[in-house]
Amino acid sequence: MSKKRGLSLEEKREQMLQIFYESQDFYLLKELEKLGPKKGVISQSVKDVVQSLVDDDLVLKDKIGTSVYFWSLPSCAGNQYCRLQIKYFRNQDKMHLGVLLLRNTYNKLESDLSNSKKRYVELVEHRDNLKRGREDSEERESALEELKAVELHHKKLKEELAAYADSDPAAVEAMKDAIDVAHSAANRWTDNIFTLQQWCSTTFPQAKEQLEHMYREVGITEDFEYLQ
16 A cells, blocks of 8 residues: 655645635644644644745744734635735734734633523533422422431341351351461471481481481470371
């Protein structure tokens, strides 16, 4: 399968212009670098592509405070009048662009406020729906008291059940299994000890007394035997 071809410079310019035309918004460079990849323009190329659009008067670039903003409108594409208008704005006091930015921000805030009001109404309606059937009444109070009593009784039964856990058939059976395992392990180690004693006696027959003394010190006495 052939490798996917990347966008040419002109295609990148067209894609970046679409970002401006679709939103008709103002952007910082870092915002454009995040939006570029969604249009197929890698973030590392965005700065150069946008600058080429600025150089061709297709995008307006201006500084407000310490931030540099970029913007453009669909009507500016290939429109000589719009290009002259952009140059005019560049020669005006930066308050012009500031007013546009404020107007845009105001519209966004208005939209957010409208959505928040709508969401508030939905939440109030949802709250009222949840309250239905839960109004304070003697019947509700009685039901809550009964529920509380049942929960306390359930808790008490669980505590009593925990106290009898040692008598639980499953727990007893598990203890028996554990005892069988421990019994087998003890006899296996006893057999290992007897094997070691036999090896020591055969290998060091002249050290019989010293070996017997060592056995007694570690607890291996004459009554040491397998578990029955």
